[in-house]
Amino acid sequence: MEAFQNLGFWETLLVTVVLSALPLVFILLYALVTIYLEMKVAAHMQDRLAYMRTGWHGVLQPIADFIKLLQKEDIISVAADRKLFILAPYIVFMGTYAAYAAIPFSSIFIGSNIDLGAFFIVAVSSLVVVGILMAGWASNNKWSIFGAVRSAAQMVSYEIPTALALLIAVMITGSLNLQEVTQFQSGGIQNWLIFGGPLPLLQKILVIPFTVITFLILFVASLAEVNRTPFDLPEAESELVQGYFTEYSGMRWALFYVAEYANMFLVAGVAVALFLGGWESPFGSFLSGPIWGMFWFVIKGMVLVFVQIWLRWTLPRLRVDQLMYISWKVLTPFLFVCIIAIGLILVL
Amino acid sequence: MTAVGIYFNNIWLALSSIAIGMRITISHLFVKNVTTQYPDFKLKMPERARNRLYVNIDDCIGCDQCSMACPVDCITIETIKSTPDQDLGTTSTGQKKRLHVPVFDIDIAKCCYCGLCVPPCPTDCIVMTDVYEFSEFDRQNLIYNFSVMTSQDIEQARVKLKKAEEEAAAKKAASAAAAKAAAPPPAEKPAGPPQSQPPSTPTPDSSGQPGKS
Numbered sequence: 001m002e003a004f005q006n007l008g009f010w011e012t013l014l015v016t017v018v019l020s021a022l023p024l025v026f027i028l029l030y031a032l033v034t035i036y037l038e039m040k041v042a043a044h045m046q047d048r049l050a051y052m053r054t055g056w057h058g059v060l061q062p063i064a065d066f067i068k069l070l071q072k073e074d075i076i077s078v079a080a081d082r083k084l085f086i087l088a089p090y091i092v093f094m095g096t097y098a099a100y101a102a103i104p105f106s107s108i109f110i111g112s113n114i115d116l117g118a119f120f121i122v123a124v125s126s127l128v129v130v131g132i133l134m135a136g137w138a139s140n141n142k143w144s145i146f147g148a149v150r151s152a153a154q155m156v157s158y159e160i161p162t163a164l165a166l167l168i169a170v171m172i173t174g175s176l177n178l179q180e181v182t183q184f185q186s187g188g189i190q191n192w193l194i195f196g197g198p199l200p201l202l203q204k205i206l207v208i209p210f211t212v213i214t215f216l217i218l219f220v221a222s223l224a225e226v227n228r229t230p231f232d233l234p235e236a237e238s239e240l241v242q243g244y245f246t247e248y249s250g251m252r253w254a255l256f257y258v259a260e261y262a263n264m265f266l267v268a269g270v271a272v273a274l275f276l277g278g279w280e281s282p283f284g285s286f287l288s289g290p291i292w293g294m295f296w297f298v299i300k301g302m303v304l305v306f307v308q309i310w311l312r313w314t315l316p317r318l319r320v321d322q323l324m325y326i327s328w329k330v331l332t333p334f335l336f337v338c339i340i341a342i343g344l345i346l347v348l
Numbered sequence: 349m350t351a352v353g354i355y356f357n358n359i360w361l362a363l364s365s366i367a368i369g370m371r372i373t374i375s376h377l378f379v380k381n382v383t384t385q386y387p388d389f390k391l392k393m394p395e396r397a398r399n400r401l402y403v404n405i406d407d408c409i410g411c412d413q414c415s416m417a418c419p420v421d422c423i424t425i426e427t428i429k430s431t432p433d434q435d436l437g438t439t440s441t442g443q444k445k446r447l448h449v450p451v452f453d454i455d456i457a458k459c460c461y462c463g464l465c466v467p468p469c470p471t472d473c474i475v476m477t478d479v480y481e482f483s484e485f486d487r488q489n490l491i492y493n494f495s496v497m498t499s500q501d502i503e504q505a506r507v508k509l510k511k512a513e514e515e516a517a518a519k520k521a522a523s524a525a526a527a528k529a530a531a532p533p534p535a536e537k538p539a540g541p542p543q544s545q546p547p548s549t550p551t552p553d554s555s556g557q558p559g560k561s
Contacts, residue, residue: 045373049383314369330359 023100031261032062038309045313051127059091072250077140080247086139088131089255095127096262103269104179106279106293117178121270122159125225128263129155132234132244134211135256139247147243151227151234154323158224158231161331166216168211168335168342169274172197178270182278194275206345210338217273217331217338219304222267224327226260229312236317268304269297273311276300393478398463400479401454403494407439407473412448414465414474422458423465426451428505431512439471449495450502456482457490 007015036051036059043050051058076085099121101111114120129152138150170176173184174191185191187198194215196204224231235243245256272278277300279293287296318326349357384391393399401519410427430436436445464475486488497505 041377044381045376047376047379047381047383049381051387052385310370310373311366315366316375331353 012239019057019109022109023103023111024097024107026105026259027100027262027265030265031258032066032086032304034264034309035062035065037306038312041306042310042313045310061072066254069250069254074250074252075128075247079140079245081138081140084134085247086252087136088135089252089259090131091134092128092131092338093255093259095125095131096259096266098124098127099266100262100269102178103266104182104273104278105297106290107179107183108290109294110179113177115175115177118170118176118181118270118274119336121178121266122166124161125263125266126155126159128259135248136244140336141247142247143240143242144244146297147234147236147240147246150240151244151321153320154224154227154231154233156220157324157327158331161217161221161327161335162225164332164335165214165221166270166274168214168338169193171339171342171346172199172207172211178273178278182273182280185258185277186280186284188280188284189277191294192275192277192280192282203345203348206348207342210342210345211275213334214270214338214342217335218271218275219307221327221331222271223311224323226263226267226308228264228308230315230318231323232317232322233323264305264308268301268308270301271304272297277306349355355411360547393480397478397480398461398476400456400477400482401448401450401465401492402477402479403454403473404473404475405449405452405494405496407441407471408452409439409443409445410449411470411473413468413470417464417468419462419464420460422455424451424453424455425449428502429509430505434508439473441471443471448497448502448505450497450505452494454492454494456492457487461537468543 003051039050039061040057049062054060054064076082102114102120104110104113104117133148133153136146136151137142139145141147155237156235169181173181175181175184181193185193185197190196191198196211196212197206199207227234233243234240240246245253249258277296279297281288281296380523410425412425415421415423417424427449430446430448436448438444461476463476466476482490
């Protein structure tokens, strides 16, 4: 937003509001597309068809669902803690949406080009845990509180591998600013951080195995961060009905739902910005530019979202102890090894 | 295997099995689906499918055997005897009809589609069809009335029967208990259901069935 520095107060306010609403528009459109995509992928992986009757191959179904949710009764149970109950979905969504501020959609569009971008995302998306705990507690329902507690334990544990994986990207690029991290990877697919970035050849070859592992770990940890299968214990249907949002209905429920989908793209976006070249074109300067940049960013993000969906319909849910085992005994030690190895290679 | 070996082996097993699973699921994206878009396309019912009951009332002789066979009592039949001067015609199997059938109701909501009513029918007039789409908003609409007699027809038949009975009673009184052979014995009724309709034999029906009228 440096371009708008010589505007008056009201103009600045207007520009700020419009620009900060852009990701919201994106999230809503993206959520509609992804809900449709998820159902279709799920069905076709099971040799079914999914929505077929609303529009061509059911493309209008997410809109119909949205209208239905708008009309539904807003139920708040008597025993619920009313204030917290109402507040919780907003906090969850806010935590997710605030993180979008530091996501570089394109070379010219980033909500807030702060130097602590990666750190800000990790920090502010922790707010989601507060919202989820709040929802579980305020619902005054055993399923909800179990779901919330599981979710809190899970997200807190998986924040460590996520943060360590971010740290590795920061070690190589030397910046927490996601825009700079992205620019660091310019020049085509071979310069993406997952392939070692634009380092000298020897270092690059040595560093590639560790960056690939780091990327995989970041992806796995981010799956757990957003409570997706195989880490969907907080909303394990068979045990907890719907986990922390069992008691929610109508638009409040939809807000959780949208936040969940927004979170999916958020973690995909972070992984893309850090390891897959962000908005950089995979063909160097070919097809690059601000608009193409946005295109590439969204495409890369959607590919990762597709992989998340693909995993969801492939893997069964983990047990709680397995979940903790993976985080503390597998992902974290592997990342420590990666950090040490990459650190040594970088000073080479 | 040492503990370290087990640790790395577990990781390897997890990764390789995830890869196998993902390969299977992605391959199914390109497999032809098995869904039939039901209201647009319907699967052909099997030849001997048992669905909605149908009664060809023209062939019904009012013997009440289907109603007796029904395990859930969903068939209600009422009959009125015809008088000797009336000719109700014959069924398509060549049997003479001796009873009016003013009521032949099937409560299809109760029907359990066992098909037990079909074999006893001496004239093959009750059959199970392959129609399965007959949901209704009002439960009353699920009681199917197969009788074609109008209320006037029924009234006429009753009056006629009454007259004939009175005449017969008068005649009986006149002949003063001379002839007691009027009541035929109820015959041997093999109540076993699975005899498949021998078209004419075991039905000295009409007289055996008192009817409910």
